[in-house]
Amino acid sequence: MANQFPPAASKRRRLAACYLVKDEAGELRLSLNSIKDFADDIFIVMTEKNDEVDAAIKEFGRERSSFSRRDTSLTVCFFPWRDDFAAARNFALELVYDRAPEDPWILFLDADEFLSPRTGKNLPGLLARADAAPVDLVALPIDNVDGAAADAPLLLRSFGSRLLRTAAGIRYEGAVHERPLLPDGSLPRTATVTADELLVIHTGYRSGINEKKAKRNLNILKHRLAACQKAREEAEAAGDAQGIKLAELLAWELYGYFAESYEGLHDYEAAMNFAEADLDVRRSIPELASNGTFSSRSARVLIRCLNHFPHRLEARLKATEPATLLFPQVPEFWADRALAVMAAGDLQLAVAYGEKALATWREYEKNPDAYAEPVMFDKELAQRLRGDIDSWRAQC
Secondary structure: OOOOOOOOOOOOOOEEEEEEEEOHHHHHHHHHHHHOOOOOOOEEEEEOOHHHHHHHHHHHHHHHHHHOOOOOEEEEHHHOOOOOOOOOHHHHHHHHHHOOOOOEEEEEEEEEEEEEEOOOHHHHOOOOOOOOOOOOEEEEEEEEEEOOOOOOOOEEEEEEEEEEHHOOOOOOEEEOOEEEEEOOOOOEEEEEEOOOOOOEOOOOOOOOHHHHHHHHHHHHHHHHHHHHHHHHHHHOOOOOHHHHHHHHHHHHHHHHHHHHHHHOOOOHHHHHHHHHHHHHHHHHHHHHHHOOOOOOOOOOHHHHHHHOOOOOHHHHHHHHHHHHHHHHOOHHHHHHHHHHEEEEOOOOHHHHHHHHHHHHHHHHHHHHHHHHOOOOOOOOHHHHHHHHHHHEEEEE
8 A cells, every 4th residue: 555655744634433332341442542542533323222331431531631632522422223234334424424524534443443553553644645545445454353452363354444535425335244335336446555554453253252243244134135035026026127137236245244154153054155156146247256345255255164174175176266267466366276276186286376376476565556355465475385386396
């Protein structure tokens, strides 16, 4: 991101921080402490009544006099939960648009997310550079950890739409795993940053909590899928071809999220079925191949799930092929394919795919801003893969 963004100007950019909070009192305090030196306005939307959360917010409010900027405002509102994340996020955004329109950027965090202590200090500089760039949204890397601290064991790194340009008027769509859209329904101009620039830590998928959330998400998704199926039946009965296509498109947009939810419940067969269905649509309709933010999620779910079944070599080979075809700029997919063909005994092809992974990684390092999909490959993996390639080549 830093490669294409203009140099940071000296003037600090104002920032509004938004939260959706249910019952995460302790997590919320940790998150608020991570952003209190950077946020000019803080908006907390409570989706349930909770005395512990109320107490945490009041205590935080009393401490505002110790902030580095003493004019930080704090707004707390209640929005009853209705199994719709987009509705809750849009309510929070309306608060910002109405009460803090002078803040050019919005940082959206969940109560169980906080800025990494190592990178949080980079936020002001990142805002200054992003402000002068042609982007509406900045996707941040999110480390899902198995614990309550930044140094807890890493479960998974993902990316989330967390920094929004206020003037873009972004709104969210989708009851679960909601996606940001511009007022005309188009996708925002998006940039991504690396974990060294700004990293979010998410503690909400730690052991004992992940399954509960996955079940909640799955329930919402099933209701949404049933609504899509009903809409398709009604459109079919009316002979509405356009309505049929729209219902099918809305159903397809849920497949990747079904895959993630089933993976969270350790139902790997169901997760792989939905991931494959998502990828089948992306392959059959080229314009949908990279539709939305983090389009490669299903390919990643499929490969992760297959790691639980090392004996399914043919399935692994089959899964890595569309990943490299649909997302050729992502080096880890080429590395996955190299490992798969190596396991199948084709060392020469493994070397070729491994070298492709390293070449793609070098291109990414030159210009990370040119990549619409997040890249999770890093220098450590590159060094490890180089050792593997040398070993395979020696055996050829």
